[in-house]
Amino acid sequence: MTMTDKLGLILENRGPIKKIGVLGMGYVGIPAAALFANSDKFDHILGFQRDSKSSGYKIEMLNHGESPLKGEEPGLEELLKKVVDEGKFKCTPDFSRISELDAVTLAIQTPFSDPASLQPDFSALTDGIRNVGKYLKEGMLVVLESTITPGTTDTLARQILEEESGLTAGEDFALAHAPERVMVGRLLKNIQEHDRIVGGIDEASTKRAVELYSPVLTKGKIIPMTARAAEVTKTAENTFRDLQIAAINQLALYCEAMGINVYDVRAGIDSLKGEGITRAILYPGAGVGGHCLTKDTYHLERGVATSEGTLDYPEDTDSIFVLARKVNDFMPKHMYHLTKEALKRIDREVKGSKVAILGWAFINDSDDARNPPSEPYRDLLVNGGAEVLVHDPHVLNYPGVEIIKDLDKVVEGADVIAIMTGHSGYFELGPEQLKQLTGKENTIIVDGRNVVDPDTYISNGFVYKGIGRGDKNDHPIV
Known part of the structure; x- marks a missing residue:
């Protein structure tokens, strides 16, 4: 019997996913937990949040059905209130309760301590994975939603989970990467309507992760692939967006030097839409911020640098992705x-x-x-x-x-x-x-x-x- 067969059998005996844990109560974890809780396919959702000085306040707010995210987030507060009142969602600082669950997702930030040497700061993520590993039981599914360096799910994450639990990934428990694709201001809409990339470390893991995400999608569909392909997809989609912004920012700087209006030029280029030549020309601006675009390029660069393969690329030439970062910065x-x-x-x-x-x-x-x-x-x-x-x-x-x-x-x-x-x-x-x-x-x-x-x-x-x-x-x- 192959590993995947063994895992498939364990998952079949366990039955459908009913109880889910979401680690990280931020811009990704909160709306995800609320949508899981709103689905009649699932019985109960636990949101895990440390009772720390800086963010412990979120626990009480969430348990009162109040959102700690203070920008315009259509529908989020109402949905939280609904799932809390129905008793389907609870936020807790008690990580031992992970052992009660069928599936756990991690939405924890992965910043870069030093982009120049491609050193990410995975400390928060590894702490989270360690907490899951401590309470991991046979037949559970673990999904990383955080944007990570390609290769991380099947190496670092797998290693920590196996060490802490004594179980084997792909044999005793399922492991996958299903990157979030949300923009603040439309969190609920994005989770339901964007297609969901799902990549397991093996077939059984992918299948189980597809089961987890399917119920929350309204317009979106699932796109299954391998874990590493999913990791590259996520880092690359943000890298491409950054590249597109850098292209229009550079054009804006050129237009200033040449005494013309970049918005006229932009409208002109954009008018060729039907031909599919310039499908997504973005807008210039005062800079790119946020958690994702400012560092995902470096995850992609690190993914290729740490992989076993050889990269064939023009010698002594900046990566266009890193150059785009420099323009936006x-x-x-x-x-x-x-x-x-x-x-x-x-x-x-x-x-x-x-x-x-x-x-x-x-x-x-x-x-x-x-x-x-x-x-x-x-x-x-x-x-x-x-x-x-x-x-x-x-x-x-x-x-x-x-x-x-x-x-x-x-x-x-x-x-x-x-x-x-x-x-x-x-x-x-x-x-x-x-x-x-x-x-x-x-x-x-x-x-x-x-x-x-x-x-x-x-x-x-x-x-x-x-x-x-x-x-x-x-x-x-x-």
Whole structure:
């Protein structure tokens, strides 16, 4: 009997998946747990959250049906309330309860401690895997949802689980990778409607993981593959998105240098859609933030570097993926350069200027402030001797930075207003209102997200600079 046959038999005897555990109560774990709990295929869902100083507060909130995620998340709070009231979902700090479950998913962050040497920080993930291994029982399914270096499921994860449990993966328990594919602001919708990539370390594991995810999909379908192919799929889809953003960011920088409007060029390129040549031309902006795009390229690079195969690639040439990262990481610095150039136009310098940053979250209408481009931009200003105030309607707090909710207070007396996030509220701002608050004859507005109409602001005496707006960046000052 092969290993997969043995495991298949164990799973068959165990019967269908009824009880599920979700480790990591964040942007991925919370909506996933709520959707599992809402399915009539499953009996009970446990969310596991450490009772730590920084995030222990989530346990009580979740058990009251309240979401700790504070951006706009359509339907999440209502669904949480429903599954908690029905007694189908509970959050607990007691990891020993893993032993009661049929399946466990892990949605734990996997940042990079040092991108240059391709060193990831897997400490939180390995802690989570270790906790699962301690309480793992025969016939259980373990699924990693975190984005990981290709090869991790069948090496590092397998090793820890086997060590801690004394069981063998693919023989005594099932192991798979089913990467999350969610965007903040549409978490529930994404989990239900996006196709789900599912890769087990063997056939029986893949089949069991397909059984776990099928009930929560509405429009999405399951795409089964091997664990390593699933790992590459996830890292590559984010790497490609980063590459597409870098391409339009570089084009924006070119358009500025050539004195033209990148948005005209973009509309022109995009009009060829039907031919399938430019299916996804994205938008330029003040930088790429968040947990995923800023590090998944390095997971992909590390996957190929640590694999057994040989890579045939042009010698002494940067990986285009890593180069794309460098371009996107440069955009906050470019915002700083635009700010400096604008100040020079009114005989001012960064030192002694007051700058109002609008938007700290990396994505519009969300409270997600992981690796925000606003941070390097602010650091450059502070190091240059500027006084900087930050406004964000959604982000409650951030280590070492005061986030102010009162827009008037932030903009009052500002020499520069820099738009770093496209929160919908910022689109409603008008030059008259802002001019009154700054009290300046010529206030600088640096638009990193194409939020304001340059002409309206310029005619009101503003000094305008915008990413990709070579047609406007040297306008006559009114």
